[in-house]
Amino acid sequence: MQPELASRTRSGDLDRLFCQVCGERFDADAATDDGWHYQCPNDDCDGAGIREDLYPVRDVLPSRR
Numbered sequence: 001m002q003p004e005l006a007s008r009t010r011s012g013d014l015d016r017l018f019c020q021v022c023g024e025r026f027d028a029d030a031a032t033d034d035g036w037h038y039q040c041p042n043d044d045c046d047g048a049g050i051r052e053d054l055y056p057v058r059d060v061l062p063s064r065r
Contacts, residue, residue, distance in 0.1 A: 016057045021047035025057060 016025050017038070022045040030041045031054065038054050040047035047053035 017050075017054045018057045018060050019045060019047040019054055020060075021045050021053050 017028050017031055018025050019040040019042065022040060022042050024040060024042050024045065026041055028038070031038045038048060038050050040054065
């Protein structure tokens, strides 16, 4: 039941991360083992760090003004 609840509260791409090094989008859970250190899950990429190489997708999408 929790996965269903989680899917209702998530807003699709807005809860995902974007790697500016390789251009991949992925769930934040795929990028961390401990919740503190983040690294791009793409094997061919060295992108790491929230707001260093990895950004929430909502921060890189154009604004809707």
